[in-house]
Amino acid sequence: MNTAGSGAHVALTQLTKSYGRTEVLRGLNLALGPGVVGLLGPNGAGKTTLLKLLATALAPTSGTLEVLGRNPADAADRLEIRRRLGYVPQEVGLYENFTVYEFVDYIAILKEQTDRAARRADVCRVLAAVDLEDVRSKKIRKLSGGMRRRVALAQSLLGDPQLLVLDEPTVGLDPEQRLRFRQIVSQHAERRCVVLSTHMTEDVEALCERVVVMDHGAIIFDGTPAGLAALASGKVWLAPAADPNALMSWRTGDGRHRNVGDAPVGVHLAEPTVQDGYLVLNGRVLAVSSA
Amino acid sequence: MRRDLTECSDTELVSLIADEHRDALAELYRRHAGWVLARLRYRCADDGMVAEALQDTFVAVWKGARSYDRRGAVGGWLWGIAIRRLIGLLRKRRPIPVARCDDDVAMVSAEELVLAGTEHGALAGAMRSLSPELRAVVQATVLDGLTTREASQLLNIPTGTVKTRMMRAKVELRGALV
Amino acid sequence: MNAETTWHIDSASAQRYARHTIDEVTAASVEAHVSACGSCAAAVSAAVEETHEGLLDNVWAKVDELLDAPRVGVIERSVRSVGCSPATARVIAATGRAQWSCLSAVALSLTLAVFASTTGDDAAFALFLLFAPIGPLVATAVAFERFGEPVESLLRTVPTALWTIALVRSAAAVVPSIVLTALSIPILNERGWLALAWMLPSFALSVAALALSNWMRPGQSALVVTLIWMSLPVVARLQAETVLDAMAGTAQLTSIAVVLAAGTVFVTRRPTFDYRGFS
Numbered sequence: 095m096n097t098a099g100s101g102a103h104v105a106l107t108q109l110t111k112s113y114g115r116t117e118v119l120r121g122l123n124l125a126l127g128p129g130v131v132g133l134l135g136p137n138g139a140g141k142t143t144l145l146k147l148l149a150t151a152l153a154p155t156s157g158t159l160e161v162l163g164r165n166p167a168d169a170a171d172r173l174e175i176r177r178r179l180g181y182v183p184q185e186v187g188l189y190e191n192f193t194v195y196e197f198v199d200y201i202a203i204l205k206e207q208t209d210r211a212a213r214r215a216d217v218c219r220v221l222a223a224v225d226l227e228d229v230r231s232k233k234i235r236k237l238s239g240g241m242r243r244r245v246a247l248a249q250s251l252l253g254d255p256q257l258l259v260l261d262e263p264t265v266g267l268d269p270e271q272r273l274r275f276r277q278i279v280s281q282h283a284e285r286r287c288v289v290l291s292t293h294m295t296e297d298v299e300a301l302c303e304r305v306v307v308m309d310h311g312a313i314i315f316d317g318t319p320a321g322l323a324a325l326a327s328g329k330v331w332l333a334p335a336a337d338p339n340a341l342m343s344w345r346t347g348d349g350r351h352r353n354v355g356d357a358p359v360g361v362h363l364a365e366p367t368v369q370d371g372y373l374v375l376n377g378r379v380l381a382v383s384s385a
Numbered sequence: 386m387r388r389d390l391t392e393c394s395d396t397e398l399v400s401l402i403a404d405e406h407r408d409a410l411a412e413l414y415r416r417h418a419g420w421v422l423a424r425l426r427y428r429c430a431d432d433g434m435v436a437e438a439l440q441d442t443f444v445a446v447w448k449g450a451r452s453y454d455r456r457g458a459v460g461g462w463l464w465g466i467a468i469r470r471l472i473g474l475l476r477k478r479r480p481i482p483v484a485r486c487d488d489d490v491a492m493v494s495a496e497e498l499v500l501a502g503t504e505h506g507a508l509a510g511a512m513r514s515l516s517p518e519l520r521a522v523v524q525a526t527v528l529d530g531l532t533t534r535e536a537s538q539l540l541n542i543p544t545g546t547v548k549t550r551m552m553r554a555k556v557e558l559r560g561a562l563v
Numbered sequence: 564m565n566a567e568t569t570w571h572i573d574s575a576s577a578q579r580y581a582r583h584t585i586d587e588v589t590a591a592s593v594e595a596h597v598s599a600c601g602s603c604a605a606a607v608s609a610a611v612e613e614t615h616e617g618l619l620d621n622v623w624a625k626v627d628e629l630l631d632a633p634r635v636g637v638i639e640r641s642v643r644s645v646g647c648s649p650a651t652a653r654v655i656a657a658t659g660r661a662q663w664s665c666l667s668a669v670a671l672s673l674t675l676a677v678f679a680s681t682t683g684d685d686a687a688f689a690l691f692l693l694f695a696p697i698g699p700l701v702a703t704a705v706a707f708e709r710f711g712e713p714v715e716s717l718l719r720t721v722p723t724a725l726w727t728i729a730l731v732r733s734a735a736a737v738v739p740s741i742v743l744t745a746l747s748i749p750i751l752n753e754r755g756w757l758a759l760a761w762m763l764p765s766f767a768l769s770v771a772a773l774a775l776s777n778w779m780r781p782g783q784s785a786l787v788v789t790l791i792w793m794s795l796p797v798v799a800r801l802q803a804e805t806v807l808d809a810m811a812g813t814a815q816l817t818s819i820a821v822v823l824a825a826g827t828v829f830v831t832r833r834p835t836f837d838y839r840g841f842s
Binding site for chain 3: 394395407410411414415416417418419420422423424426427432436439440443444447457458459460464512513517520528
């Protein structure tokens with residue numbers, strides 16, 4: 095479990111970000127160390143903004159932010175952070191006319207890899223990691239969405255960064271690609287910190303040692319995936335039909351209905367998943383905010 | 386959708402190469418670069434030049450895969466590229482003898498192609514009876530499919546000599562096959 | 564004619580061929596066969612690889628490298644020829660088509676300059692002088708919007724400062740216009756130097772847009788600057804002079820002032836250029 099302290103890769107204290115009068119992040123407190131951290135939450139929760147702050151693409155409005163032990167507000171520190179950073183933005187923007195190799199090579203140049211031989215080796219390494227070596231001479235505009243995501247992922251791995259910030263990296267990937275992505279990330283995360291935001295609780299379950307749930311700019315859960323799932327223990331049951339009192343219910347593959355919420359007495363309880371825990375958490379949050 | 390490239394035919398590989406798949410080029414290289422290299426070395430003793438010709442060949446394959454017309458085997462197409470690259474490199478070293486314009490037409494007729502198709506047979510034995518310089522000309526024009534000018538470049542003899550030797554070789558071969 | 568020959572190369576022959584210990588005639592047979600038969604070709608290649616592995620690997624490495632080498636276009640080559648580092652040249656070239664739109668905007672302005680200087684019509688000339696400076700500015704803005712969101716958010720996180728990229732791109736837009744203008748001086752007649760009166764304002768507009776992009780997106784800053792520039796006829800009327808006189812006098816002086824002021828702003832705000840408060 096990641097702990098706070100000066101050894102942390104990322105440390106936030108009362109971090110706030112506002113656009114005009116809209117507060118997008120409210121007083122966040124968080125400390126992250128090595129390993130994979132999943133950021134869960136609905137659209138508008140502030141995940142993308144938080145990730146941009148971590149990637150030094152944005153400045154906070156107030157509070158303190160420490161990335162890799164340095165302060166991004168200081169120009170020299172910011173440069174050092176960026177030298178050890180890899181970032182995949184939510185909207186993958188690429189130069190259409192470049193080939194895969196040319197684009198990743200270009201980003202490598204921007205990452206100050208001036209030695210040609212070393213740069214070539216690094217570009218080939220990251221292309222191999224995301225399995226794009228075969229198509230590296232293809233122009234980007236000829237690639238599918240999943241391949242473009244992999245190009246974006248490849249550039250983030252250049253220079254073996256200590257902090258990897260990934261904004262919804264598995265959108266548009268098919269199951270095989272998502273599996274491969276998990277392999278790449280867990281390999282990379284061994285001594286490094288990876289923060290990724292996702293809508294898919296399966297990604298969190300499979301990949302993250304820690305999960306942070308956000309809603310409306312605040313952190314509503316910070317713990318392990320098992321801990322999140324445990325929030326739903328005793329609250330998930332299977333029944334022949336959807337229970338109208340359940341928070342949510344849906345039909346499963348075997349014809350029964352999975353219900354999440356306050357379980358009636360005597361039902362057949364099911365093992366809760368991260369998704370169930372997430373639903374319960376949100377249900378509670380919704381209940382609180384509507385009160 | 387990963388295909389096992391080792392199961393693709395040569396023609397399929399070339400299509401994949403035309404579609405910009407680098408792994409397909411690597412597989413084609415694995416299958417063919419060896420014999421192309423060896424065959425070039427039988428024509429030119431300069432290892433550096435042979436390596437350069439081989440390199441140019443596969444770069445040309447990558448760039449020109451779309452121009453492969455599927456007539457004839459991929460091996461023949463590759464060899465055509467390779468031998469012409471080698472001749473180009475040789476040309477840079479030695480000056481071209483002035484020649485007439487029909488020197489650029491391929492010398493080999495259909496009849497001679499038939500002769501070439503007989504691997505182990507009368508031709509082989511007949512070839513044995515030719516003198517080395519006649520054999521070299523037959524090899525260049527029949528086996529390698531070169532024009533007079535190209536053969537003269539490769540063998541470093543005037544084009545006139547290539548023609549006279551070829552005529553003598555035909556006479557002797559026909560005599561031997563009868 | 565046997566297309567499907569039943570004879571294939573045996574491994575002993577393949578080995579001898581690879582090692583140059585084969586007789587000429589069998590060699591000829593091997594060669595004739597290998598062009599047509601894929602499996603024997605692979606077998607011979609394998610035999611050759613045993614004896615020449617190093618050479619084959621070296622050649623492949625070179626082929627690989629040649630095919631990977633990024634394509635260097637005309638713009639990149641010409642930029643490098645004037646002494647730019649390869650990395651900077653790549654940054655300039657990365658705007659691709661936008662650079663050509665910039666160059667064509669400049670070329671168009673110049674053609675109009677030559678044309679305008681040959682007409683006697685003051686009003687047409689004045690109109691030209693008013694619109695010409697906007698050309699390179701729009702081209703620069705387009706160059707930026709091309710790398711505005713989403714590539715921009717990635718470019719904010721790399722060690723190479725966005726500021727440097729912005730400067731390099733704008734210079735790449737403005738410098739050709741200056742060069743082309745200098746080349747056209749001999750063509751212009753005695754209306755001559757006045758036809759160049761758009762040059763300094765265009766430079767000022769570009770620098771102003773750059774400075775303003777500290778606070779707003781490049782597209783927006785270009786728009787703001789353009790609107791302010793378009794107030795020139797109004798200012799001229801207030802000062803009771805013609806647009807041409809204003810261009811010759813006020814506009815030139817103001818441009819110098821703007822270049823100095825905006826340039827200072829742009830340079831001094833370098834540390835925060837890429838760390839601004841908006842998304």
